[in-house]
Amino acid sequence: MSPVIIGNATLYLGLTRSQRYRLRQKGVDVPSPPQRSGYKQTAEHVEKRKRRGADHYAWTGDEVSEKAGRKRALKAFPEIGPCVACGAAKAERHHKDGDTANNAASNIEALCRRCHMQMEIA
Numbered sequence: 001m002s003p004v005i006i007g008n009a010t011l012y013l014g015l016t017r018s019q020r021y022r023l024r025q026k027g028v029d030v031p032s033p034p035q036r037s038g039y040k041q042t043a044e045h046v047e048k049r050k051r052r053g054a055d056h057y058a059w060t061g062d063e064v065s066e067k068a069g070r071k072r073a074l075k076a077f078p079e080i081g082p083c084v085a086c087g088a089a090k091a092e093r094h095h096k097d098g099d100t101a102n103n104a105a106s107n108i109e110a111l112c113r114r115c116h117m118q119m120e121i122a
Contacts, residue, residue, distance in 0.1 A: 015030070062101045069099070069100025069101040069103065070093070072101075072103050073093045073103045073108060074093065076108075077093055080092070080093055080108075082110065083111050083112035083115055084111065085111055085112070085115040086112060086115055088112035088114075088115075091112050092110070092112070092113060093109075093110065094109045095107055095108065095109075096109055
């Protein structure tokens, strides 16, 4: 589609995204299409709709797989700190009682990979 010239302004109407991109690469000043108007949800409304934990329809409680328990630990404790055994900077979350579904703060310990493997063997 060719540009529409009105006065000294050139409008590129009906161009696809790739056509606009190619024109911009050539140095042509192509305006972006207007944003779609419609219902914009407020942040408060979006927060109200979010369902986490026991409120979520697929919540299984403590009946989760090992992988899901570890994911919950990662989400609950994003910054774990250094290894408590040797002081290494990079550490992982160790479940003291071996139950990955038990993500209580008292059950999580920060251990580096080496100390974690030694703890699992012992």
